Amino acid sequence: MRVAMSWIWLAMVGLSLFFGWQNGTLEEVSSAAGAGAQSAVALCISMAGPLCLWSGVMAVLRACGGLERLSRLLRPVLGRLYPDFRRDGEVMEAVSANVSANLLGLGNAATPLGIRAAKGMAERSPGTASDALCMLVVCNTASIQLIPTTIAAVRSWAGCRTPFDILPAVWLASACSVTAGILAARFFAGIWRER
Amino acid sequence: MRLLTALLLPAILLLAAGAGLWKRVDVYQTLGEGAKEGLHILLRILPPLIGLMTAISMLRASGFLDWAAEALGPGLAFLGIPPETVGLLLIRPMSGSGALGLGAELMRTYGPDSEIGRTAAVMLGSTETTFYTVSVYFGAVGIHKTRYAIPAALCADLAGFLAAAWAVRLLFA
Numbered sequence: 001m002r003v004a005m006s007w008i009w010l011a012m013v014g015l016s017l018f019f020g021w022q023n024g025t026l027e028e029v030s031s032a033a034g035a036g037a038q039s040a041v042a043l044c045i046s047m048a049g050p051l052c053l054w055s056g057v058m059a060v061l062r063a064c065g066g067l068e069r070l071s072r073l074l075r076p077v078l079g080r081l082y083p084d085f086r087r088d089g090e091v092m093e094a095v096s097a098n099v100s101a102n103l104l105g106l107g108n109a110a111t112p113l114g115i116r117a118a119k120g121m122a123e124r125s126p127g128t129a130s131d132a133l134c135m136l137v138v139c140n141t142a143s144i145q146l147i148p149t150t151i152a153a154v155r156s157w158a159g160c161r162t163p164f165d166i167l168p169a170v171w172l173a174s175a176c177s178v179t180a181g182i183l184a185a186r187f188f189a190g191i192w193r194e195r
Numbered sequence: 196m197r198l199l200t201a202l203l204l205p206a207i208l209l210l211a212a213g214a215g216l217w218k219r220v221d222v223y224q225t226l227g228e229g230a231k232e233g234l235h236i237l238l239r240i241l242p243p244l245i246g247l248m249t250a251i252s253m254l255r256a257s258g259f260l261d262w263a264a265e266a267l268g269p270g271l272a273f274l275g276i277p278p279e280t281v282g283l284l285l286i287r288p289m290s291g292s293g294a295l296g297l298g299a300e301l302m303r304t305y306g307p308d309s310e311i312g313r314t315a316a317v318m319l320g321s322t323e324t325t326f327y328t329v330s331v332y333f334g335a336v337g338i339h340k341t342r343y344a345i346p347a348a349l350c351a352d353l354a355g356f357l358a359a360a361w362a363v364r365l366l367f368a
Contacts, residue, residue, distance in 0.1 A: 005290060009250055016253035019262065028256040036252030040244040043299050044237055052233035059229025060211040063220040108232070115335045122336040129333065134344040137332045141325040141348040142355070147203070148320035154299045155316055160307035164200045166316050169362040173321035176358035181351025188343035 047153040054149040058104060067109075070100040081139070081182065082132045084124075091120035095136065105145040114140050131189045138185045142178040146171070243292040251297050254282075255304070276360045277311045283318055288325040288352055295319065313367060317359035322352050 020029035061067075075096040079086040082095065094117035101110035114136065121133045129137070148170055152163035215222035254260050260282060268278035276284070279301065287294040298315045305311040325348045333341055 012250035016257035019257035019259040023258040032252040032256035036249035040248035052230035055233030056226035056229035128340040158302035158307040170320035172362040173358040177355030180354030184347040184350035
């Protein structure tokens with residue numbers, strides 16, 4: 001992945017030089033290089049306030065046991081997604097904690113929980129991804145964060161006064177995305193046999 | 196709806212403080228510790244963002260982004276996706292910071308409350324860095340045969356992009 005990003009970056013720089021030369025905008029390209037680096041720092045500085053505030057609020061909710069409560073609520077529903085592991089207490093606990101952390105936007109907490117669940121699932125079929133493991137990965141590649149604070153912070157940086165007005169649209173789109181992922185995983189599970 | 200989303204943040208602050216006092220959590224100190232964690236996240240985002248936003252603003256200045264939007268415009272317009280967001284579709288599954296940088300650039304160029312700006316924001320909020328996540332998970336448990344995980348995850352991304360454009364038009368038109 002790291003190597004791929006290096007190539008992508010090289011391609012981006014190469015393309016802008018080529019198009020700058022073609023369109024006669026090379027001077028703009030060169031001044032944009034400095035401006036781009038500056039706006040990365042400006043973006044991070046203006047994101048710092050909301051991001052830290054939100055991390056703090058989430059830490060408080062977590063200390064109150066919010067994550068555990070949400071997990072317990074979600075567990076019966078999630079059992080339906082992973083029929084092979086419904087009776088495996090340890091895996092299902094990790095799965096529902098993973099989903100809860102994702103919903104609350106605790107990315108740092110969600111990944112280790114998801115990997116714990118993935119390890120439990122992989123024990124039954126080492127080397128090859130089982131249907132349950134594919135489902136777990138697909139669900140983690142879909143974003144289900146309820147309050148996308150980073151994006152709200154970017155919107156306020158760009159001069160938006162109501163950065164959270166996109167929430168209903170985000171929820172709608174996230175629901176469509178996660179549903180499509182689950183349906184696709186189910187569909188492929190039927191035709192893509194394990195060998 | 197507008198009032199509801201405006202009140203969301205203060206309501207969550209109140210809820211957290213109330214629940215914390217009820218559960219006898221040291222609210223103020225926990226808040227501070229969490230904020231420190233936010234700074235760590237920021238420190239992780241910034242270095243890649245510097246490289247990527249440099250490249251993105253060079254691409255914008257060179258005219259490449261306009262050219263790509265024009266070249267792929269008809270196909271994307273057919274799907275209902277604003278052609279200007281084409282770069283986001285390409286980079287989103289590969290690089291989270293790259294997508295964030297490009298999204299920020301789109302919001303500033305076209306305005307955060309324009310259809311393009313809003314669609315970019317919703318796209319960022321409803322999709323994930325698919326290839327990164329897949330490699331983290333399968334790498335951690337030592338799985339080489341990933342079967343249909345990547346195609347299914349890309350279906351979710353595609354649905355997210357389409358639904359983002361559609362939801363923005365539905366809710367803000």
